Amino acid sequence: MNRSVSKKVGTKKVDPNLCGEFLDTEFGVFTLDSIYLCAMGRHHDDDGGFYRTIGNLHLVNPISK
Secondary structure (H helix, E strand, C coil): CCHHHHHHHCCCCCCHHHHHHHCCCCCCCCCCCEEEEEEEEEEECCCCCCEEEEEEEECCCCCCC
16 A cells, blocks of 8 residues: 555555455566665655665576466
8 A cells, every 4th residue: 555545545554354355366476586675764765766775685596486
């Protein structure tokens, strides 16, 4: 849930009754090639679009299903 939606509905939590039917649903497969640790409470990086990156891990041989 993004910030503007949470402000409109008055909570940061999604009602479990809205998503319970999707608990066992597979939405597809995505291969990860990197993981970023970001400080979400701070300003964005100079490139303008991403949260400030504190660290990252690039996977050499990513595993896909």
